[in-house]
Amino acid sequence: MGSKWRKAKVALGLNMCLYVPKTLEESPAPDTAGGGFSDAISLSPTTPHRNSECHVDMPTTPTPSSSGLRLPKQHSFKSSKSTCTICLMSMKPGQGHAIFTAECSHSFHFNCITSNVKHGNQICPVCRAKWKEIPFQSPLTDNISQPRSRNGHVHLSQDDAWMTVVRRIPPARLVTNRNISTLFQTAEPGVFDDDEVVDHQSFGNQKSSSTDVANHHSIGVIEVKTWPEISAVSKSASHKNFTVLVHLKAPHAGQSSRAPVDLVTVLDVSGSMAGTKLALLKRAMGFVIQNLGPADRLSVIVFSSTARRLFPLRRMSDTGKQEALQSVNSLSSNGGTNIAEALKKSAKIMTDRKWKNPVSSIILLSDGQDTYTVNSPSVSATQINYKSLLPVSMQRNAASGLHIPVHAFGFGADHDAVSMHSISETSGGTFSFIEAESVIQDAFAQCIGGLLSVVVQELHVEVECVHPVLHLCSIKAGSYNSNLTSDSRRGNIQVGDLYADEERDFLVMIDIPADDRSSNDMTLVKVKCTYKDPISKDLVTLDDVRDVKIERPDTIRQLVVSMEVDKQRNRLRSAGAMAEARAAAENGDLAAAVSVLERCRKTLSETVSAEAGDRLCIALDAELREMQERMANRRVYESSGRAYVLSGLSSHSWQRATARGDSTDSTSLIQAYQTPSMADMVSRSQTMYLGSPAPRPPLRSMLSFPARKQPR
Numbered sequence: 001m002g003s004k005w006r007k008a009k010v011a012l013g014l015n016m017c018l019y020v021p022k023t024l025e026e027s028p029a030p031d032t033a034g035g036g037f038s039d040a041i042s043l044s045p046t047t048p049h050r051n052s053e054c055h056v057d058m059p060t061t062p063t064p065s066s067s068g069l070r071l072p073k074q075h076s077f078k079s080s081k082s083t084c085t086i087c088l089m090s091m092k093p094g095q096g097h098a099i100f101t102a103e104c105s106h107s108f109h110f111n112c113i114t115s116n117v118k119h120g121n122q123i124c125p126v127c128r129a130k131w132k133e134i135p136f137q138s139p140l141t142d143n144i145s146q147p148r149s150r151n152g153h154v155h156l157s158q159d160d161a162w163m164t165v166v167r168r169i170p171p172a173r174l175v176t177n178r179n180i181s182t183l184f185q186t187a188e189p190g191v192f193d194d195d196e197v198v199d200h201q202s203f204g205n206q207k208s209s210s211t212d213v214a215n216h217h218s219i220g221v222i223e224v225k226t227w228p229e230i231s232a233v234s235k236s237a238s239h240k241n242f243t244v245l246v247h248l249k250a251p252h253a254g255q256s257s258r259a260p261v262d263l264v265t266v267l268d269v270s271g272s273m274a275g276t277k278l279a280l281l282k283r284a285m286g287f288v289i290q291n292l293g294p295a296d297r298l299s300v301i302v303f304s305s306t307a308r309r310l311f312p313l314r315r316m317s318d319t320g321k322q323e324a325l326q327s328v329n330s331l332s333s334n335g336g337t338n339i340a341e342a343l344k345k346s347a348k349i350m351t352d353r354k355w356k357n358p359v360s361s362i363i364l365l366s367d368g369q370d371t372y373t374v375n376s377p378s379v380s381a382t383q384i385n386y387k388s389l390l391p392v393s394m395q396r397n398a399a400s401g402l403h404i405p406v407h408a409f410g411f412g413a414d415h416d417a418v419s420m421h422s423i424s425e426t427s428g429g430t431f432s433f434i435e436a437e438s439v440i441q442d443a444f445a446q447c448i449g450g451l452l453s454v455v456v457q458e459l460h461v462e463v464e465c466v467h468p469v470l471h472l473c474s475i476k477a478g479s480y481n482s483n484l485t486s487d488s489r490r491g492n493i494q495v496g497d498l499y500a501d502e503e504r505d506f507l508v509m510i511d512i513p514a515d516d517r518s519s520n521d522m523t524l525v526k527v528k529c530t531y532k533d534p535i536s537k538d539l540v541t542l543d544d545v546r547d548v549k550i551e552r553p554d555t556i557r558q559l560v561v562s563m564e565v566d567k568q569r570n571r572l573r574s575a576g577a578m579a580e581a582r583a584a585a586e587n588g589d590l591a592a593a594v595s596v597l598e599r600c601r602k603t604l605s606e607t608v609s610a611e612a613g614d615r616l617c618i619a620l621d622a623e624l625r626e627m628q629e630r631m632a633n634r635r636v637y638e639s640s641g642r643a644y645v646l647s648g649l650s651s652h653s654w655q656r657a658t659a660r661g662d663s664t665d666s667t668s669l670i671q672a673y674q675t676p677s678m679a680d681m682v683s684r685s686q687t688m689y690l691g692s693p694a695p696r697p698p699l700r701s702m703l704s705f706p707a708r709k710q711p712r
Contacts, residue, residue: 220251253500304335405429449681
């Protein structure tokens with residue numbers, strides 16, 4: 001049939017690009033240059049098949065779940081003969097490593113490929129060709145298929161304890177494919193207490209003798225600043241909900257050491273992840289594995305209709321990394337989506353572990369909806385409880401004390417954004433929306449860039465009224481737990497962990513009564529912080545923060561308005577409008593949702609900071625405008641608007657960076673609250689492609705935070 005198409009093209013004199021469908025007879029053997037994406041393409045680069053006549057890129061993923069997601073041309077996988085696709089290390093001749101070239105022409109380090117095939121996997125990790133001959137290692141005492149010359153003599157190196165052979169596979173014993181379902185057939189231990197011992201030597205576990213800040217050398221000290229909304233309130237006037245901004249900034253990351261991490265990645269390998277999605281997920285996991293240190297520990301859970309732990313918490317030493325890469329490389333996709341069971345297993349890993357690193361976190365990625373819990377036929381829409389997907393022991397307010405954030409990544413147009421957002425919100429993690437499949441690695445990079453730079457833990461902020469006539473009204477703290485004492489004289493905020501250089505802003509509302517007997521100034525509140533150093537485990541206390549004061553003159557001649565307070569009010573105002581618009585959209589009234597966002601934009605434009613050209617206000621306006629566009633109609637809202645809004649709410653409520661799609665540039669992440677460590681890891685992701693430089697489109701920052709002015 002293909003030849004007929006070609007003859008017709010020539011006969012008609014058509015000088016055009018034509019895709020000629022190949023018949024089964026014309027289909028070549030597995031493409032030795034790297035075929036199209038398949039489930040098995042993992043950490044190795046390949047190139048989509050191209051028609052030799054017209055050079056048209058062929059479809060890479062025919063499945064409906066991913067056909068709408070296009071892989072940018074610059075991200076196409078390309079086979080690299082100088083890189084081993086299993087360990088991702090250099091594979092140049094003469095570097096002291098044997099190289100094995102398979103019958104399909106793909107090459108690997110000999111040790112890597114023998115380890116890969118020793119359990120019966122006889123399929124090329126790159127092109128999925130079924131090998132008839134596989135590499136094999138055997139001790140000298142083994143008599144299996146020793147290579148001989150024509151005269152029958154065995155050629156062995158006298159100082160080599162192992163011999164290398166190529167072993168012919170009997171056709172009857174050929175393994176056709178390693179499906180993910182085979183991973184679920186091996187019995188798991190009843191208790192996940194087989195974690196590898198933590199490496200205290202790598203980060204120094206010596207505790208200092210004092211918790212005094214002056215003698216505290218493990219990390220720097222949190223920076224605390226305060227701003228009153230205006231500089232003065234006359235004695236004869238009262239002021240309800242007077243706003244004081246409390247600004248915190250974590251110390252910079254130390255160069256010599258950091259707190260190691262226990263990380264569990266929970267990965268969706270259901271049928272909808274087939275093809276390009278799974279290939280890019282493997283590449284992203286390869287980046288994560290390569291950037292973990294020898295003191296960090298990793299465990300991987302994969303789930304489809306059920307869930308399975310690939311390996312226990314293991315240190316990412318050179319050996320640990322290689323085995324982790326091989327485990328991820330072996331994955332393929334099929335089945336349904338059982339998020340709940342996967343999260344239970346991740347909780348079990350964290351609960352049962354014998355050893356603990358200072359920082360613990362879970363990363364969850366899924367492109368579908370849980371088909372076994374909230375979408376069960378026995379559960380009606382009115383009974384859905386998305387929080388049930390997260391084990392009770394992992395919820396923030398759980399009595400178990402297991403406070404481990406789940407950073408959830410919703411992938412593509414078909415994922416359940418409501419479930420993923422609820423899981424992250426309940427656990428204290430963030431929710432990111434990965435709209436374009438090419439940004440999976442960058443999104444993961446941003447997340448681990450933060451996790452690998454934790455410098456503050458268990459941060460607790462206390463605000464106390466100083467003047468006896470003052471009372472606190474409320475504390476605007478987003479999703480952070482906050483409360484007031486019964487006499488409204490003190491308030492508390494539970495902040496938790498902070499990444500290096502990460503900032504937090506909280507608005508404290510105070511009632512200031514008229515007071516003709518007061519002096520010419522008034523001290524409003526004082527701020528106290530306590531937190532734990534994750535490396536030394538010392539408890540640090542900061543109670544010498546400068547008190548917040550305002551003037552109380554009889555007559556105000558000049559009033560100074562704080563731009564910092566105004567900007568944070570705008571941020572909270574925008575987040576509130578997003579939540580209100582989302583509620584209207586979920587009720588089916590998209591017009592009302594768009595109207596809410598439009599009113600907020602108008603209000604922002606009239607504020608002091610916006611009129612001064614503040615960059616944060618400009619960025620907030622752009623974000624609100626983007627949400628309006630994603631609420632243009634029901635189809636757009638269902639496919640991307642809901643996830644985009646929920647990711648924005650997650651970012652603003654925690655004041656932490658999330659990844660979000662951008663309609664104008666599908667490779668962009670909105671870098672709100674992005675720290676230098678996170679930006680550095682994203683940059684590393686964009687400039688390194690499986691260990692070698694490659695051009696990647698830059699991420700465009702839509703929401704940036706300018707340097708702060710000193711408080712007045």
